[in-house]
Amino acid sequence: MTAGAVAPEPLALQGPVTLASLGDTRAFLESHPDGRALDLSGVTMLDTAGAWLLTSWQAGKGGTLTGANAAQTLLLETVTEALASAVPAPKPRPVHHQAGDTLAETGKAVSQVAVGLGESLGFLGLVMARLGWTILHPTRLRLTALVHHMHQAGLNAVPIVALMGFLIGVVLAFQGASQLQQFGAEVFVVDLIAISILRELGILLTAIIVAGRSASAFTAAIGSMKMREEIDAMRVLGLDPIELLVLPRVLALVLMLPVLGFIANISGLVGGGLMAWAELGISPGMFRTQLLNNTDVSHLLIGLIKAPVFAMIIGVVGCHQGMQVKGDTESLGSRTSRSVVVAIFLVIVVDALFSIFFALWGI
Structure with missing residues (x-):
């Protein structure tokens, strides 16, 4: 500024500067040149929206604010600090980085899967160690918890498993009949039903149903205890959560899944026999004779051999996921x-x- 020059008169802002009058206040400020002072002595009311507008105008046009009372000054300083600490919006990534980002996300997902698999194997080893210790010291097994979980995971699942097996037998018989009738080989529908159910479908679908029921129930129960810090309290008391919570659930599934698989097999054969009788005229006596003559007991044993392995997988996965629950x-x-x-x-x-x-x- 040259000698003798007179500073421009400050702008006098009058009335309320609030959200309701924000548009009029903005128009007033934008209609005046940059760098002038703004007198707030005539402002009767100032809220957060008005303070944001004034501080933004001050930062954008380089003006100064004068005449504010103590409350208005405190509000302006608070808004200024909040604007200064606000996180800036992320800049859009260049297009040429997208391929690298996709590769990085793929690698991250693969590493997470590998880490999760390692944790699951470690948890399985821990459960097997506790199982071996319990076999050597049978008195440490909680029989009450074991019976309770056998009731929950086994007995309560009998109706849905039996219904599933029955319907699967009906579907197999109906579909097999429609195809084998074209070749005059309707009698072989008995072999189709027996081998399919006894060897594969009976135990597989039973395991899937039990996984949906029991794995989710195990995770929810143990996870709720983890959220309420009950598992931490057990460790403080010197109790082993694996021995108390995990082992009874896993053993209950190992004992009950073969029984459920056997029930599914019987239900499937009954459903298939009824549909074969209704659709093809194969009487129950003929169905039984064909079943005993052409179906070896090895098919039943092959299906039931899988049951303990499936039970171990379901129990360990459900309990391990429950242990991973956060707060x-x-x-x-x-x-x-x-x-x-x-x-x-x-x-x-x-x-x-x-x-x-x-x-x-060749089995």
Whole structure:
């Protein structure tokens, strides 16, 4: 400023500067040149929206604010500090980085799967160690908890498993009849039903149903205890959560899944026999004769051999996911859903491996 120059008169802002008058105040400020002072002595009311507008005008046009009372000054300083600490919006990534980002996300997902698999194997080893210790010291097994979980995971699942097996037998008989009638080989529908159910479908679908029921229930129960810090309290008291919570659940499934698989097999044969009788006229006596003559007991044993392995997978996955629950309900829901998906996926994969193994050995 040259000598003798007179500073411009400050702008006098009058009345309320609030959210309701924000448009008029903005128009007033934008209609005046930059760099002038703004006198707030005539402002009767100032809220957060008005303070934001004034501080933004001050930062953008380089003006100064004068005449504010103590309350207005405190509000302006608070808004200024909040604006200064605000996190800036992230800049959009260049297009040429998208390929690298996709590769990085893929690597991250693969590493997470590998870490999760390692943790699951470690948890399985811990459960097996506790099982071996319990076999050497049977008095440490909680029989009350074992019977309770056998009732919950086994006995309560009988109706749905029996209904599922019956319907699967009906569907197999109906579909097999419609195809075999074209070749005049209707009688072989008995072999189709028996081998399919006894060898594969009976125990596989039973394991899937039990995974949906029991894996989610195990995760929810243990996860709720984890959220309420009950498991930490057990460790403080010198109690082993694996021995108290995990082992009875896993053993209950190992004992009950073969029984449920056998019930599913019987129900499937009954459903298939009834449909064969209604659709093809194969009497129950003829069905029984064809079943005993052409179906070896090895098919039943092959199916039931898989049951303890499936039970171990379902129990370990459900309990392990429950142990991974954090302190919020979102984590509980996520882990419960994941336990069902992982358990069913692993059951199907292991069943495929069993099928390949038996095929290679000609069993």
